[in-house]
Amino acid sequence: MRITLKQLAVFEAVARSGQVAKAAEMLSLSSPATSMALSELEKQLDARLFERIGNRLRLNSQGSLLLPLATQALQKIDQIEHAFSPAGTELGGNLNVSASSTIGNYLLAKSAVAFCQQYTNTLVNVDIENSQKVINSVLEFRSEMGFIEGQCLDSRIAVEAWHRDKLLVFCHPAHPLAGKTVAPSELSGMPWVMREEGSGTRDCFVSAANALDMQPQEKFRFSTPDAIKQAVKQGAGLGVLSELTLEKELIRKELSVIEVEGLGLERQFYRIHHKSRHFTPVGLAFIDFCRTFLNTEH
Structure with missing residues (x-):
């Protein structure tokens, strides 16, 4: 069995977006190439990873088992590349975060813009939903981190106090x-x-x-x-x-x-992330940036 990084990247992108076409766009691939990579991965694993619901693909039990493992593998590669990058290389990459309505509109929107203005090779995508949908986005690995206004009691999620309101x-x-x-x-x-x-x-x-x-x-x-x-x-x-x-x-x-x-x-605002997912260099930099930019509490 020879699983490739391309196959894992395609799988993760489809899991996050729910559509092959959107995953292809995220990865700058053609839709046929993306579909073929996913099919090859399922063939090598001898398992279906998604169920089709309408025009969307949703993870089944096998896909849900693979997702955290695939994300960890891709993050390890990112860490290796970062560790061996020339000293002083500018921070770069995309960061996907989710935030509940108040936090997203009044705190994170301006933070994301200021962060990307300082680190010009980065892009921070902020999805704004209610707190429960933010939790779901983190659980489904669509967001590296989330920011919520309510409590999260799911044992798979790490919760840290972030800001007061x-x-x-x-x-x-x-x-x-x-x-x-x-x-x-x-x-x-x-x-x-x-x-x-x-x-x-x-x-x-x-x-x-x-x-x-x-x-x-x-x-x-x-x-x-x-x-x-x-x-x-x-x-x-x-x-x-x-x-x-x-x-x-x-x-x-x-x-x-x-x-x-x-x-x-x-009330307390919280930053959350999946316990099985490690922060990327861009994610860690964004956390530190917000701490200073918004004067968030530790």
């Missing part, structure tokens, strides 16, 4: 409670505009609200902060989002904050 309860400026400090009971029965299931923002707020028996009544549900802010501006109800997302609207007095007694809405 605070959620704010807000409303339309003409709301009777705008700018006031209120008891939790005063919000009983009021309608809320909430984030979707799987959102770290939602999980943090619901947990804190339930601890005070607030029982928030969800009237609308949206998957982006902008949609929630727009709904609150239209008088749809109260909202809760990271202070990172509300800075402009509060300065312009388009929205107002409500302080709720005893409602603890400080």
Whole structure:
């Protein structure tokens, strides 16, 4: 059996993208060459690695077994090449990361741009999803690392505290409670505009609200902060989002904050990675860069 690095690279790219055509584009290969390399790998292993679901390829149990091994092998080759590169060689390569909505839009987007401006031979791809989808991306080896707003209890994932954030309860400026400090009971029965299931923002707020028996009544549900802010501006109800997302609207007095007694809405952001995956040189450099650029906590 002679498995080639090309076959492993094709397999990993198909696993990450879910399509042969996209994998071919990622690897600068033709679709026929990519398809042939995958077929040869399956033939040599005498095993099917994917199941076709619609127009996408999804890892089956055999593919899921191979993926971490293939990724480790490819990373080892990268480490060998890096170790024997001439001293002073400029950092280069692609980095795939995933981030939940608030982190991706308000922290990582600007970090990725600044990093690539400093290291001009690098490219950081940031996929922005909710926290659960970020976890799935790391589990499926599509992302080298992830940044989430909620907890991750999966034993296959390494979790590190990364940054701190605070959620704010807000409303339309003409709301009777705008700018006031209120008891939790005063919000009983009021309608809320909430984030979707799987959102770290939602999980943090619901947990804190339930601890005070607030029982928030969800009237609308949206998957982006902008949609929630727009709904609150239209008088749809109260909202809760990271202070990172509300800075402009509060300065312009388009929205107002409500302080709720005893409602603890400080939260921890986390950086996650698969325990079976080692960081690439670009990944390690990006972690160090963010620590300084964003003043993240260790």
